[in-house]
Amino acid sequence: MAHPLSFEPPRVVVDISFWQELAAQKLDRMKLTTPRVPIVATMERPAPHSPASKDASRTSGQLRLTRSSFTHTSSTGEGGVATNDESGSSLLHEEWRGTLINVNTLEEFRSFDRKQLTDTVAAAIANGGAEGAAESDDYSSRRAAGDTAGGGGVRVRGLREMAPCGAGRVLVMLTFIDLKKYRVYYSIAFPVISPNPSYQHIDHQHLDQAMTAQDISAMMRQLKADHTTLKDGLFDVHVGGGNAGGAADGPWLGYVDSSTSAEAMGWGLRNVLFLLASKRRLYGRTIRILAFRDLRKVITHQADNEYRPSYQSSVYTVRFPPADAFTLPPPLSHDSRNGSSSARATCLGGWVRWPVADGHGQAPGHQQHKSTTVQQVNLCDYLDFTTIQANAVDLNVKLIKWRMVPQFDPERFNSMRFLLLGAGTLGCAIARALIAWGAKHITFVDSGNVAMSNPVRQSLFKHQDAAAEGGSGRPKVDAACEALREIRPDVDARGVVFEIPMPGHFDASAASAPSPSGSGAAASTSASIERSLHTLDELISEHDVVFMGTDSRESRWLPSFLIANKSWRAVRRQQQQQQQQTAGGGAAVGSEGEGGCGGVPLGITVALGFDSFLVLRHGYKDQSLACYFCNDLSAPRDTTSNRTLDQQCTVTRPGVSPMASALAVELLVTLSQHPHGFVADPSEKDTGSSDDSCLGACPHSIRGFIGGFRLVVGSSPQSPYCTCCSPAVHEAFEQNPIGMLTQVMHDPGHLESVSGLRVFMDKMSRVEEDVIQIDDEELCLL
Numbered sequence: 001m002a003h004p005l006s007f008e009p010p011r012v013v014v015d016i017s018f019w020q021e022l023a024a025q026k027l028d029r030m031k032l033t034t035p036r037v038p039i040v041a042t043m044e045r046p047a048p049h050s051p052a053s054k055d056a057s058r059t060s061g062q063l064r065l066t067r068s069s070f071t072h073t074s075s076t077g078e079g080g081v082a083t084n085d086e087s088g089s090s091l092l093h094e095e096w097r098g099t100l101i102n103v104n105t106l107e108e109f110r111s112f113d114r115k116q117l118t119d120t121v122a123a124a125i126a127n128g129g130a131e132g133a134a135e136s137d138d139y140s141s142r143r144a145a146g147d148t149a150g151g152g153g154v155r156v157r158g159l160r161e162m163a164p165c166g167a168g169r170v171l172v173m174l175t176f177i178d179l180k181k182y183r184v185y186y187s188i189a190f191p192v193i194s195p196n197p198s199y200q201h202i203d204h205q206h207l208d209q210a211m212t213a214q215d216i217s218a219m220m221r222q223l224k225a226d227h228t229t230l231k232d233g234l235f236d237v238h239v240g241g242g243n244a245g246g247a248a249d250g251p252w253l254g255y256v257d258s259s260t261s262a263e264a265m266g267w268g269l270r271n272v273l274f275l276l277a278s279k280r281r282l283y284g285r286t287i288r289i290l291a292f293r294d295l296r297k298v299i300t301h302q303a304d305n306e307y308r309p310s311y312q313s314s315v316y317t318v319r320f321p322p323a324d325a326f327t328l329p330p331p332l333s334h335d336s337r338n339g340s341s342s343a344r345a346t347c348l349g350g351w352v353r354w355p356v357a358d359g360h361g362q363a364p365g366h367q368q369h370k371s372t373t374v375q376q377v378n379l380c381d382y383l384d385f386t387t388i389q390a391n392a393v394d395l396n397v398k399l400i401k402w403r404m405v406p407q408f409d410p411e412r413f414n415s416m417r418f419l420l421l422g423a424g425t426l427g428c429a430i431a432r433a434l435i436a437w438g439a440k441h442i443t444f445v446d447s448g449n450v451a452m453s454n455p456v457r458q459s460l461f462k463h464q465d466a467a468a469e470g471g472s473g474r475p476k477v478d479a480a481c482e483a484l485r486e487i488r489p490d491v492d493a494r495g496v497v498f499e500i501p502m503p504g505h506f507d508a509s510a511a512s513a514p515s516p517s518g519s520g521a522a523a524s525t526s527a528s529i530e531r532s533l534h535t536l537d538e539l540i541s542e543h544d545v546v547f548m549g550t551d552s553r554e555s556r557w558l559p560s561f562l563i564a565n566k567s568w569r570a571v572r573r574q575q576q577q578q579q580q581q582t583a584g585g586g587a588a589v590g591s592e593g594e595g596g597c598g599g600v601p602l603g604i605t606v607a608l609g610f611d612s613f614l615v616l617r618h619g620y621k622d623q624s625l626a627c628y629f630c631n632d633l634s635a636p637r638d639t640t641s642n643r644t645l646d647q648q649c650t651v652t653r654p655g656v657s658p659m660a661s662a663l664a665v666e667l668l669v670t671l672s673q674h675p676h677g678f679v680a681d682p683s684e685k686d687t688g689s690s691d692d693s694c695l696g697a698c699p700h701s702i703r704g705f706i707g708g709f710r711l712v713v714g715s716s717p718q719s720p721y722c723t724c725c726s727p728a729v730h731e732a733f734e735q736n737p738i739g740m741l742t743q744v745m746h747d748p749g750h751l752e753s754v755s756g757l758r759v760f761m762d763k764m765s766r767v768e769e770d771v772i773q774i775d776d777e778e779l780c781l782l
Contacts, residue, residue, distance in 0.1 A: 001641075002201065005096075006198065008261050009190055009350065010190070012188055014065045015065060016379070018067060021070050024072065027395060032099060034103055035489065038693060039171075040068055040092070040096070040098075041065045042063070043094050048405075059695070063171075065173075083556045091231060094169065094173045096169040098121075098171030103176050105282065106176055109176035112154045112176065114766075121191045122191045125275070127457075127678060149457045152768070154222070154240040157228030157251075158228060158235045159232065159236060160228075167176070168268035168270060171188060172190075173188050182380050183376060189352065190267055193271060194324045195277070195320075199319065202319055211239065220298055223298050230298065230731075239728040241316055253289045255292060256295060270348075274307065284643050285320050287318055291316060293311075293314070327345055328345050329345070353371040353372065355371050359440070377525055390489075390490045393438060396436075405695065408673060413669055413672040414437065417443070417543040419445065419601070421555075423458075423480045425608075428459045428480060428567045430606070430656055431460065431480065432661050433666075435484065440492055441491075443496060444476070444496065445539060446482060447497055448476050448482075449472055450468075450476055451473055452467075452473075460479065461479055465479040475495070477495025479616070483711050489752045496535075500533075500538075500550065501532045502555050502558070502636075503554050503557055503558075503748035504554060505554070527746070529742050530738050533737070533741060541600055543601055545604065547664065548604065552640050553636050553639060555630060557724060560628055566601070567620060570600050571622045602668075602678045603662055605618070608657060610665070612656070614660075614704075615703075618724070618725075621679060625700050625715065626701075627718070628718040628725070629725070635749060635751040637748045638748075670695040670697070675690075682699055682700035691718065700714065724757045726756070728756055
């Protein structure tokens with residue numbers, strides 16, 4: 001007895017990698033838009049079962065969505081024709097192409113017009129198939145033509161004209177991903193167009209009942225030689241010898257079927273039959289459909305005599321309804337003649353339903369039923385919490401770009417490597433601000449341990465750090481790195497225990513120690529300075545930005561000097577190259593004399609007073625901006641020895657350090673967004689010009705005065721007599737690096753001589769002697 005033809009929808013499995021990729025695309029591409037994103041799901045065609053198997057699990061294969069669903073492309077040759085994959089591995093997977101729509105709020109997800117969405121897809125299917133001209137010859141004549149051509153045998157012809165319909169395999173996915181709570185809500189549909197009444201299932205037979213063994217072998221050989229047809233999944237089978245079985249018209253329709261159910265065919269066939277009804281005038285006719293399920297036999301090249309015992313294919317006899325059953329309603333038809341009020345064809349949304357247990361698996365606001373079209377996934381159950389936290393931090397930063405500053409490019413900042421000299425009050429605060437902006441590579445340099453007074457002001461330390469080692473405290477760099485990893489587990493934090501050599505801090509014990517070479521204290525001190533110089537220079541070269549947050553003025557001199565030296569060398573090399581090019585030499589100047597130095601980092605100094613602070617970016621390369629020492633009237637000297645208790649502690653208002661540190665990092669982030677980067681000219685106001693940073697002004701220096709709650713921004717030029725960055729100092733260093741530094745460590749006044757500062761100050765003194773001082777009364781008389 002005839003009954004409606006059944007179709008089996010695929011079972012969907014969404015891999016966790018799919019949601020990870022969707023989250024990444026939401027952050028980097030979609031942002032706050034709602035684009036229609038093409039996706040491809042793949043289904044591994046099921047392995048054949050024995051015909052006698054009573055396994056109740058004989059269902060279609062799983063349709064999988066993975067990370068590659070966003071980037072997957074078919075193996076195609078010229079013109080989009082699938083290539084002949086000799087291994088056949090690609091043929092074991094059928095593709096379902098579709099569209100993903102990701103909305104921005106849960107409310108939008110719940111109120112989305114799902115019917116309009118599936119109707120739109122169905123209309124594209126219907127009108128895409130209608131674009132091809134209907135076949136003018138009577139379909140029943142094809143049977144005779146096929147029989148004649150086949151000479152009583154079997155002939156297989158691929159239906160390349162139906163390839164654009166993708167064998168009817170279409171999917172739609174509606175999603176909302178909450179990147180704050182890491183939950184995903186989604187619905188999946190497989191839209192199909194169905195006539196009303198539907199197709200009638202008259203009969204079905206196993207392949208050996210519908211065809212002879214000789215015809216089966218002939219068909220298999222032809223399919224084995226035509227992987228393109230197998231990939232498309234549609235073909236005609238012209239069967240001769242009168243074994244077509246009764247009243248069926250024309251050649252059989254072959255369909256590579258992923259279903260293994262004896263009672264149902266693959267879901268995508270519904271769209272194929274609807275399109276073929278129009279193209280081949282199948283209204284009211286009866287045809288035979290070969291549900292081809294022996295694909296693995298073909299691609300594994302098994303012998304002909306092995307096909308018969310284990311085939312799974314079946315032949316269905318199907319009657320099409322009359323023509324008016326295929327009339328489309330206006331939303332689905334672009335042809336007004338087809339869009340009549342008497343339309344009977346409908347779009348079946350095909351929304352997948354999942355069982356609901358204990359109220360789980362559905363979006364808030366949906367009533368609990370036995371099944372639901374809305375599935376919910378808690379990504380926290382699957383993802384590493386480190387990954388979740390890293391993505392959450394990235395989201396906070398990227399929201400600036402999405403909502404406030406479209407020109408903002410976070411990658412220009414968070415790809416940088418940061419060196420923090422000093423892991424105290426400033427170093428801790430700077431590190432916290434850096435990771436809040438997404439920094440991932442931070443190195444601390446400090447030689448001290450955590451003291452009992454540190455945790456209340458130095459935000460990365462706890463009492464346990466100070467109480468460790470019998471009360472002597474943990475090394476600051478170790479405690480700081482550990483604390484950063486606890487805050488952001490994916491941060492690359494490194495600690496280096498190192499004491500920076502300082503002008504005027506000559507080690508008397510080293511001077512008194514005997515030297516094997518007999519050269520005495522000088523050789524010992526020079527060797528120590530050489531090792532320290534190499535270590536510090538290497539650290540500076542490995543990083544893009546160096547924050548100088550040590551607690552004495554002289555401890556900032558050597559790193560500031562090495563940073564300035566790298567800029568000085570870079571400018572000198574560039575000048576030499578230009579001179580050679582001008583002279584016609586054209587040869588590039590190498591990096592000899594670099595001493596292992598790599599790139600040129602930016603130096604930023606942060607210094608504190610009792611109720612004031614200074615944030616200053618040093619001049620970069622050929623910029624003529626003052627460094628931290630340019631306005632000094634003397635060289636930095638020992639300010640830490642022989643100090644009383646009040647002088648040993650940094651006496652400053654507790655709020656000064658966090659403010660200064662935050663401004664230092666904000667200045668750097670703003671500078672990173674400037675079109676000219678680190679060489680941006682100083683600016684004191686946000687002009688809004690495209691020539692400036694999208695985040696605002698990039699001042700040279702920021703001075704804060706908490707007593708009056710004032711900020712003063714400004715810039716000052718480089719001093720030609722600076723003891724740190726003047727050309728004369730660097731010329732002397734190039735001639736004898738270790739010798740010069742050794743002398744500076746013994747006698748900081750040497751810097752005043754080399755730089756010319758001492759001569760300059762002497763001249764200023766003589767000028768002051770010649771100045772005639774006039775008091776107010778004398779001025780009034782004049």
